[in-house]
Structure formats: C-alpha cells, structure tokens
Amino acid sequence: MKQLVLSMMAYAVQRDVDAAQLCKLSGIDLTALKKKNAAPVTAQQLQDLWLNAGRLTNDPLFGLHFGEALQPAALGIVGEIIQSSATVGEALTHAAALTHLVTDQCRMEINRSAKTFSVKLIPVTDYGATPPYAFRQLIDLLLVMIIHELDGLLLEKIIPQAARLAYTVPDPVEYERVFRCKPAKKQGEYLLVFDIRYWEEPLLTANYELQNLLLQKLSSLPQTGSQPQTLQTRIYNHLLANSYLGVSSLDAMAANFNISPRSLQRKLKEEGVKYQDIADAVRRSLAVYYISSGNYPLKDISWMLGYNELSAFTRAFKRWTGSTPMSYQSL
Template sequence: MKQLVLSIIAYAVQRDVDAAQLCKLAGIDLAALKKSHTAPVTAQQLQDLWLNAARLTNDPLFGLHFGESLQPAALGVVGEIIRSSATVGEALTHAAALTHLVTDQCRMEVTRSAKNFTVRLLPAVDYGAAPPYAFRQLIDLLLMMVIHELDGLLLEKIVPQAARLAYTVPDPAEYERVFRCKPSKRVGDYVLVFDSRYWDEPLLTANYELQNLLLQKVSSLPQTAGQQKTLQNRIYNYLLANSYLGVSSLNDMAANFNLSPRSLQRKLKEEGVKYQDIADAVRHSLAVYYISSGNYPLKDISWMLGYNELSAFTRAFKRWTGSSPVQYNQSL
C-alpha cells in the first residue's frame, strides 16, 4: 500500500501537481510516509488522495492514465515475477499471489480454457454497479498493470480479447484506446480476457536485465523544481520513464496529459519546441545508453526504441550522432 501511495504521488507530480499540496489535502504526512516504519495510510486518506489527484490534474480518468504510464517493474513486482517464472502462465499465476503487495482491496484470480485465459479482480467488498470513486481508480490501475505486465514479459503490445467492468465508463473512447479493446459492462465483473496462445510463451531471460537497465536510466533523471515546470521537460521525463516498448505517440501523450493533440502542440510551440524533437531526444539518449552498456544486440535496441527495421534505426542514429550504431559501438 505504501508503495502504491508513493507511486500515485509521483505520477501526480509528473502531471505538474505539487506533492506537498496533494498530501496536505489527503491528510498524508509525506515525510513520515518515506520512512521505513510508518503507520499505514487509512482508507479515507487513500480515497482523498485519488480524489484530489484527479482534481488537481483536472483528469477524472487519473487512475486509468496512471496505469497507462506505468513502466514494467514500476511497483517493484514485475521484475521479481520475471526472475521466478519460465512462461507467461507462470508469471500471471505468481502475480495473482502477489496482488496483496499492491492492495488489500481486491485479489486476483487467473483461469484458463482451451481458447483463452481470464484475469479477474475480486473485490474484498461487493460494491455492485456503483463502486466508490477511489475503488474505480484502483481497478483501472490494476487492469492496466496486467496489460503492462504482459507487454513487459513478451516485449510486445498485447491486445486483450475483451475487457469487462462493473460500472459504466465515463469516456468509452478513451478506455478503448488505453485498454486496446472496447470495454463492456457486467455487474460484479472486473475482467481481462486474452488469447490462450500467450499462456505458454516462454519469457525472454534478458527482460529483467532490460528493465533494470531502463530503471537505472530513469533514476538518473534530474528532479529539480525548475525542470519540472516546463512542459517539454515533463514530457521528456515521462517519455524516458515509459519507453520500454517504444516512445509514445503525440496522441497518446496528449491523452495521458489530459490535453487534445492540438493543445499539446500549441503549448510546446510556446516553449519553442516540437513534440517530435522531444521524442527524438529521448530515443537518442536511450540509444546511446543501451549501446554503451554493451549488453544487447543492435536489433533488440532498435525494437525497444520502436523501430520495426534495424535500417530505420541506423538512419536515425546516424542523423543524431553522425555515425552508425556499429561505428559508435566500435569507438567506445
């Protein structure tokens, strides 16, 4: 629970919210929360944290967008699952047993049939068709964590066959964009359904190391107040922190910041920069970082940065640095 609360606060800060103000409104002592031995956050404090995070970001879908923004291992769970699992099925089974590390408000159940497998969240309290706001935010977050977990395990973006929620979603088009399928309503259901072909897929042993490498890069991000105030720096940091499966598109970034693509472009223009410039700067930084690590083939680096063809990555890298990836690697 403590890590979840800290992650909610961190994402709100990424969205240009003052952490001290948010914690004050939620009745949370941030300094005490960061200490190893602190009293647990109460249900009311968590409810107030979700409500005020949504209000201060002007984003009623705060939980959904928070879930979309999570990189693998963001809550410290996925990396451990990868290290202890051989297949996707094993990983999901382990994940179900570890749900309590994130929340005590629901548990996860994974079932399998010949055609598909289902990930179901089972609430500790039956809210029927009208769960409280904070619980809906939590459900959105957890379901997106499942999708991100599968993305991270297989190094590809997984599309669920179905998504079912117990409540009517406020913005169906945005939920469909984030969940990658159109959600339906069924009272009492919080469900994602996936094609059974993924179940026995072996996990790539390098995934855990790749996640750690990215997290090390993210941990070096400057966190000064001045840098957080400009939109371009906030977007740069966001893209870098969530680049495990490529760099987000303008439309996805605008939606996550609760802006229209045109508004995002206009705000960046006022700062004298284009979105593509920021995206390229992130790809450049990560490309140099991954190549300098000396641990991964160029084709893997190319894929991680969102290039389907190594030749396209090579052209881009040469544009950024004046040399090809191979030449750069040889010069190290």
C-alpha cells in the same frame, strides 16, 4: 501500499500538481511517509488522495492514466516473479499470489479455457454497479498494470480479446485506447480476457535485462520533488519512463496529460520546441545509453526503441549522431 501512494504522488507532480498541496488536502505527511518505518496510509487518506489527485489534475480518469504511466512499476513487479517463472502463465499465476502486496481491496484470479485465459479482480466488498470513486480508480489502475505486465514479459503490445467492468465507463473512447479493446459492462465483473497462445510463451529474460538497464537510467534522473517543471521536461521524463515498447505518439501523450493534441502542440510551441524534437531526444539518449553499456545486440536495442527493422534504427541513429550504431559501438 506505501510505494503505490508515493508513485501516485510522483505521477501527480508530473501532471503539474503541487505535492505539498496534494498531501495537505489528503491528510498525509509526506516526510513521515518516506521514512522506513512509516505508519500505513489509512483507507480515508487513500480515498482522499484519489479524489484530490483527480481534482487537481482535472482528470476524472486519473487512475486509468496513472496505470498507463506506471510501466516501470509494472516492470518491477515482473522482476519479482521472473526468476521463478519460465512462461507467461507461470508468471501470472505467481503475480496473482502477490496481489496483496499492492492492495487489500481485491484479489486476483486466473482462469483458463481451451482458447483463452482470463485475469479477474475480485473485490473484498461487493459494491454492485456503483462502486466508490477511489475503488473505480484502483480497478482501472490494476487492469492497465496487468496489460503492461504482459507487455513487459513478452516485449510486445498485448491486445486483450475482451475487457469487462461492473460499472459504466465515463469515456468509452479513452478506455478503448488504453485497454486496447472496447470495455463492456457486466455486473460483478472486473476482467481481462487474452488469447491462450500467450499462456505458454517463454519469458524473454534477455530483453528483461535491457528493461532493467532502462530502470537504472531512470533512477539516475535528478529528483524534482514538488518543484514546477516545463512541459517539455515533464514530457521528456514521461517518454523516457515509458519507452520500453517504443516512444509514445503525440496523440497518446496528449491523452495521458488529459489535453487535446492541438493544445499540447501549442503549449510546446510556446516553449520553443516540437513534440518530435522531444521524442527524438529520448530515443537518442536511450540509444547511446544502451549501446554504451556494450552488453546487448543492436537488434535488441532497436526493438527496445520501437524500430521493427535494424536498418530504420541505423538511419535514425546516424541522423542523431553522425555515425552508425556499429561505428559508435566500436569507439
């Protein structure tokens, strides 16, 4: 729970929220929270944190977008279970048993049929069709994390066959974008359904090592605390943190920042930069970092950066650096 709260605050700061103000409004002592033996966050503090984070970012879908931005955290969860799992099904089964480490407000249940398997969140309290704001945000967060956890296990963007929620979503189009399928309302259910073919898929441990390398790079970034950053810096850091399945499009980035693509382009123009420039800077930085490690095939690196063909990655790398990936690797 402590790590979840700290991650929420970090994401709010990324969205240009002052961490000190967010903590003060939510009754949280950030200095005390960071200590090793910090007292647990109370239910009221967590409720206030969700409410204030959504208000200060002017984003009623804060939990949904927070989950979309939590891919490195999802990879960390994968790291806890991957050592004892050979397949996606085994990994999800282990993950279900670890749900209490993230929240005490619901548990996870896995069910299989001949053609599908489902991941269901079962609340401790039955709220009916009108759960509290904070609980809805938590459900959105967890369901999106499940999708990204599967992405991390397979290095593939997984598309659920169905998503069901007990409440009416406020923005169906945005939920469909993030969930990758149109969510349906069904009383008492918080559920994702996937094709059974994923269940027996072997875990791509070699690619997971590459993801760990990404996390090492992220950990080396300077800590910004509550200091304001330029928009291009916040976008660069966001793209870097969420790049293990390729660099997000302009439209996806704008949606995550809860503004229109045109507004995002205009704000970046005021800072003298284009979105494509930032995206290419992220790809270049990661490409050089991965190649310099000397441990991974160029084909794997090109996949990690979102290129389906090695030739496309080679052309891009030569445009960025003036040399081919193979030539750079031999330096």
